[in-house]
Amino acid sequence: MALPNGPVVTSSEAEAVLFDLVDVYDRAYEAAAAGLSLSSAQACVLGRLDERRGMGALAEELGCDASNVTQIVARLEALGLVTRETDPRDRRARLVARTPRGDEVNHRFATAFTFARTAVGRLAPDEQDQLTALLRKALG
Amino acid sequence: MALPNGPVVTSSEAEAVLFDLVDVYDRAYEAAAAGLSLSSAQACVLGRLDERRGMGALAEELGCDASNVTQIVARLEALGLVTRETDPRDRRARLVARTPRGDEVNHRFATAFTFARTAVGRLAPDEQDQLTALLRKALG
DNA sequence: GGATTTACTTGAGTGAATCAAGCATCATTG
DNA sequence: CAATGATGCTTGATTCACTCAAGTAAATCC
Numbered sequence: 001m002a003l004p005n006g007p008v009v010t011s012s013e014a015e016a017v018l019f020d021l022v023d024v025y026d027r028a029y030e031a032a033a034a035g036l037s038l039s040s041a042q043a044c045v046l047g048r049l050d051e052r053r054g055m056g057a058l059a060e061e062l063g064c065d066a067s068n069v070t071q072i073v074a075r076l077e078a079l080g081l082v083t084r085e086t087d088p089r090d091r092r093a094r095l096v097a098r099t100p101r102g103d104e105v106n107h108r109f110a111t112a113f114t115f116a117r118t119a120v121g122r123l124a125p126d127e128q129d130q131l132t133a134l135l136r137k138a139l140g
Numbered sequence: 141m142a143l144p145n146g147p148v149v150t151s152s153e154a155e156a157v158l159f160d161l162v163d164v165y166d167r168a169y170e171a172a173a174a175g176l177s178l179s180s181a182q183a184c185v186l187g188r189l190d191e192r193r194g195m196g197a198l199a200e201e202l203g204c205d206a207s208n209v210t211q212i213v214a215r216l217e218a219l220g221l222v223t224r225e226t227d228p229r230d231r232r233a234r235l236v237a238r239t240p241r242g243d244e245v246n247h248r249f250a251t252a253f254t255f256a257r258t259a260v261g262r263l264a265p266d267e268q269d270q271l272t273a274l275l276r277k278a279l280g
Numbered sequence: 281g282g283a284t285t286t287a288c289t290t291g292a293g294t295g296a297a298t299c300a301a302g303c304a305t306c307a308t309t310g
Numbered sequence: 311c312a313a314t315g316a317t318g319c320t321t322g323a324t325t326c327a328c329t330c331a332a333g334t335a336a337a338t339c340c
Contacts, residue, residue, distance in 0.1 A: 002203075003184045012257075014268045014271050018161075018259070018275070044144060045143070054288090063144070070290085090336075092288065092335065119158070131271070135161055139259060142327075194318075206319060208297055230317090
């Protein structure tokens with residue numbers, strides 16, 4: 001998604017701010033990735049490889065088709081950011097892991113994606129707790 | 141975007157909840173659109189046509205290339221949800237407007253996309269105000 | 281040891297998005 | 311008022327994300 005998941009009609013102010021937040025967040029994420037010549041999806045996958053894991057686990061976690069993961073990982077592999085090796089325990093499975101360059105790029109991404117950090121940082125500690133509690137409640 | 145714009149490392153709890161919110165929001169939006177056989181982008185554009193407007197204005201508002209809007213609007217037009225007429229005042233420009241069917245689909249979308257409404261609804265009125273204030277502050 | 285399930289890949293197809301070019305119309309101004 | 315240039319949109323070429331349907335290969339299960 002690049003287009004904002006925008007308001008049809010926002011009845012309450014809170015809804016409008018929520019939408020705003022989501023929009024800005026998504027754009028910031030994409031921009032941070034683009035700064036490293038990555039797509040959002042690539043940055044996302046890279047970020048979930050702190051430990052090596054299988055394609056299936058990734059697909060599950062990302063909530064998308066395994067073939068989609070295959071394709072994204074293939075591109076990351078072509079960029080030299082990731083390796084994909086056959087699991088010796090189960091030779092059907094492939095274990096995906098970041099390369100050192102992948103680690104570095106991932107770290108630079110984490111540094112570049114300042115939005116959430118910055119936003120939260122604008123709040124005092126007790127406000128951060130309030131926000132957390134309110135969002136948890138809102139999420140049900 | 142369908143993959144979550146996920147946490148590389150979330151240092152604070154507030155950041156983690158923020159990410160969660162964005163993820164769930166985006167998925168809910170996409171699901172609501174999919175329920176009407178629309179893409180997120182299509183639903184988004186449709187939702188911004190309460191008044192007829194030009195392609196350029198849409199592109200500006202959505203923060204994307206005009207040619208992208210051309211393409212999305214063309215699909216909406218093919219679905220009979222939108223018309224695209226030459227502006228009599230400036231015959232280069234096209235005015236995009238929802239058809240009656242477009243209105244109806246848009247309305248059904250607004251009904252189907254319950255996430256923001258529901259989430260906010262889980263909060264008491266004063267909590268909603270707190271949330272609004274906190275998010276505004278966080279957004280800077 | 282043959283059927284089934286599991287883990288992933290491949291292929292075909294759609295849509296979003298971008299960039300570069302093109303075309304038509306409007307606006308300027310020389 | 312005609313040439314020039316800017317504006318508004320479309321077209322074409324590409325890339326990527328995503329899904330679904332099929333395929334392959336390795337495990338698992340009688």
